[in-house]
Amino acid sequence: MKEKRILITILFGLILGGTLFAQSIQPVVDASRNMKTISCFVTAINYSGKRKSEIQYIFSFKRERSMMRIEYLSPRNMKGTKISIDGTYFYSYLPNLHRTTKRKIDPKSSKNPGKDMGLFYNYIKGDFAVRINNFKINYLGKGSVKIKARKGTRELEAYHYSFENGRAREEIWFDSETKVAVRVLRYNGSKLLLQIDVSEVRLNIELPDSTFRL
Amino acid sequence: MVFALMLPNFVAAAGITVIASILGIAGDIFGVSQGSAMWLMTGFMLTYTSFMPILGRLSDQLGRKKVFVTSIAIFTLGLLVSAITDNFSLVITGRLIQGIGAAGILPITNAFVSEQFPEKKGKYLAMVNATYGLGVIVGVNIGGITYDLLGWKWMFLIIFIASVISVVLAETLIKVPSQANREREPFKVDITGGLFFMLAIISFLLLVQNLSKYDFFSLQVTGFLLSLVVFATLFAVRELKIPNPAIQLRGFRKPGFLIYNLLALFFGIAMFIFTTFFPSYTQVLFGYSVSQSVYAIDPFALAMVVFIMLGGMIIKTFGARTSMIAGALLFAIGSFVFASFTNSELSYFLNSLLLAAGLGISMTPMNYIVIEEGGIENQGSSAGIVSIMRSLGGVIGPAFAGLMMSKIDFSSLFVMDSIIETYNRIFLMSFYSVLVMLFLGITGYIVNRKNRLELEVTK
Numbered sequence: 001m002k003e004k005r006i007l008i009t010i011l012f013g014l015i016l017g018g019t020l021f022a023q024s025i026q027p028v029v030d031a032s033r034n035m036k037t038i039s040c041f042v043t044a045i046n047y048s049g050k051r052k053s054e055i056q057y058i059f060s061f062k063r064e065r066s067m068m069r070i071e072y073l074s075p076r077n078m079k080g081t082k083i084s085i086d087g088t089y090f091y092s093y094l095p096n097l098h099r100t101t102k103r104k105i106d107p108k109s110s111k112n113p114g115k116d117m118g119l120f121y122n123y124i125k126g127d128f129a130v131r132i133n134n135f136k137i138n139y140l141g142k143g144s145v146k147i148k149a150r151k152g153t154r155e156l157e158a159y160h161y162s163f164e165n166g167r168a169r170e171e172i173w174f175d176s177e178t179k180v181a182v183r184v185l186r187y188n189g190s191k192l193l194l195q196i197d198v199s200e201v202r203l204n205i206e207l208p209d210s211t212f213r214l
Numbered sequence: 215m216v217f218a219l220m221l222p223n224f225v226a227a228a229g230i231t232v233i234a235s236i237l238g239i240a241g242d243i244f245g246v247s248q249g250s251a252m253w254l255m256t257g258f259m260l261t262y263t264s265f266m267p268i269l270g271r272l273s274d275q276l277g278r279k280k281v282f283v284t285s286i287a288i289f290t291l292g293l294l295v296s297a298i299t300d301n302f303s304l305v306i307t308g309r310l311i312q313g314i315g316a317a318g319i320l321p322i323t324n325a326f327v328s329e330q331f332p333e334k335k336g337k338y339l340a341m342v343n344a345t346y347g348l349g350v351i352v353g354v355n356i357g358g359i360t361y362d363l364l365g366w367k368w369m370f371l372i373i374f375i376a377s378v379i380s381v382v383l384a385e386t387l388i389k390v391p392s393q394a395n396r397e398r399e400p401f402k403v404d405i406t407g408g409l410f411f412m413l414a415i416i417s418f419l420l421l422v423q424n425l426s427k428y429d430f431f432s433l434q435v436t437g438f439l440l441s442l443v444v445f446a447t448l449f450a451v452r453e454l455k456i457p458n459p460a461i462q463l464r465g466f467r468k469p470g471f472l473i474y475n476l477l478a479l480f481f482g483i484a485m486f487i488f489t490t491f492f493p494s495y496t497q498v499l500f501g502y503s504v505s506q507s508v509y510a511i512d513p514f515a516l517a518m519v520v521f522i523m524l525g526g527m528i529i530k531t532f533g534a535r536t537s538m539i540a541g542a543l544l545f546a547i548g549s550f551v552f553a554s555f556t557n558s559e560l561s562y563f564l565n566s567l568l569l570a571a572g573l574g575i576s577m578t579p580m581n582y583i584v585i586e587e588g589g590i591e592n593q594g595s596s597a598g599i600v601s602i603m604r605s606l607g608g609v610i611g612p613a614f615a616g617l618m619m620s621k622i623d624f625s626s627l628f629v630m631d632s633i634i635e636t637y638n639r640i641f642l643m644s645f646y647s648v649l650v651m652l653f654l655g656i657t658g659y660i661v662n663r664k665n666r667l668e669l670e671v672t673k
Contacts, residue, residue: 046628051557053631077501078630092624101624113625
């Protein structure tokens with residue numbers, strides 16, 4: 001009888017401990033803090049326009065001076081389009097229009113690239129811990145999630161959270177191994193606005209500054 | 215003779231759009247900013263619109279053939295200037311000269327056929343407009359293909375060769391009967407009025423250009439707004455005062471003349487928006503290359519030519535004013551459907567055909583009515599005025615469309631969605647312009663009917 005009680009206590013302790021660990025966002029915050037560079041493949045689906053549109057791009061980011069590069073792979077009318085920031089200037093190249101633009105980055109502007117990626121952008125930029133203070137965080141469980149990848153889908157184990165701030169809501173799945181955000185769903189109220197799926201993640205690799213200029 | 219009249223019209227129209235296919239990359243080609251490169255089109259439209267009233271009046275006074283042939287020669291010279299230089303400023307100078315020449319060719323062709331073939335005016339006006347439409351599209355195609363094969367200089371040289379042939383044919387084949395070639399009023403052209411008109415247009419263009427960079431209440435915007443108001447007022451006051459104005463503004467006192475010229479202005483806004491933005495629209499929507507985008511507007515343009523001819527033919531059956539309303543209604547439906555429901559290659563082609571039908575059917579009755587409303591003695595200046603109003607639309611519409619393009623958020627992840635939405639808004643602006651056109655068409659019809667009834671009662 002005594003052994004049975006001990007076993008139940010241990011089991012309860014393990015479940016409680018595991019739950020507490022899983023519910024804590026701290027490992028994700030730590031992973032974000034330790035990230036210096038990231039290169040990944042992203043599929044983003046926009047649900048906010050008149051019609052749904054899907055894009056795929058290779059995303060590179062270097063936290064030092066918030067350097068960023070996006071190279072679009074699809075759809076056809078965006079293939080070859082490049083956007084980059086070298087910390088001072090924003091460059092864009094639209095091959096269809098043969099148009100290259102270069103302008104100085106205004107840090108206060110809400111129109112800087114990346115900001116429409118929501119908390120994922122904060123995660124890679126490094127102010128995730130500060131930013132989530134404005135949100136009510138709910139842990140929704142651990143489970144497998146199917147991520148859109150370059151070819152088909154990829155299934156992985158992830159922690160599922162929701163972040164709410166008024167009508168703005170984001171659901172994010174963090175890879176259970178790397179703690180990197182692998183899926184982001186952005187909502188306004190109940191309306192889904194944007195889905196971002198992240199795959200082929202490579203963390204803290206060498207990314208020369210020239211990568212971020214056009 | 216008809217061929218000798220139509221060829222210059224065709225060549226001049228091709229000259230307008232020959233650079234359209236490279237407008238998007240002109241900055242890279244000439245090593246200048248994209249904003250400066252837009253002067254390849256803006257510069258042409260500036261002198262084209264500004265010189266139309268002067269050359270229209272000149273042809274009324276000096277005789278059509280003299281001014282017509284000289285205009286083709288000026289146009290030819292402008293092409294040569296653009297072709298033989300590597301200096302971008304000189305290329306633009308050439309475009310400005312081409313605009314002056316084209317300003318004499320296109321409206322005078324309208325006046326010429328109205329005078330020479332009064333009985334078959336509708337048919338010949340339709341032919342003029344159809345060759346104009348064909349020239350516009352051939353210009354885009356020749357420009358794109360020549361640039362790919364031979365480089366930008368040959369874009370001007372090919373039109374130059376055609377233009378030289380036009381001068382020779384016009385000089386030798388056009389025979390003007392003594393009545394039509396009679397000595398007109400003593401030579402008097404209002405250069406000052408023309409200058410005020412040009413300065414007003416320049417002020418407008420710079421005003422809109424600065425609106426994309428500065429706040430409305432900035433000095434750069436309010437300054438040009440002020441100069442626009444000043445020069446437009448000076449122009450209007452002068453034209454109403456002097457005996458030989460550049461534009462017969464007194465003609466606008468006739469309600470019918472005013473209504474149908476306003477209609478031409480809104481027609482120009484809509485038409486130039488579609489024709490200017492079609493190639494780049496297919497580039498962003500379907501990912502077409504420059505040459506693919508050029509071919510993509512061919513069905514639209516060819517359909518437009520067919521419907522222009524149809525527009526000329528139905529005048530005889532239904533009357534110009536009824537045909538005008540039918541065309542405007544079709545144009546309104548076409549532009550709305552195009553702006554709202556174009557999301558695939560098939561829908562693009564089908565919707566652009568509907569658009570071409572409306573645009574084509576409206577064009578000839580519009581010119582026909584304005585020339586008729588202006589009176590037999592002012593056919594040259596009336597043809598000039600309706601072309602000016604249409605060209606003013608060509609300055610205003612693309613200028614505002616350019617302003618809308620400058621507001622695109624290029625930092626958005628879905629930048630193409632932003633661009634396509636902007637294009638759709640631009641095409642919707644066209645639709646609203648056509649709605650005004652339709653309203654004016656109906657008003658013009660009612661005014662004309664009322665006048666005719668009053669005339670019958672008086673009799």
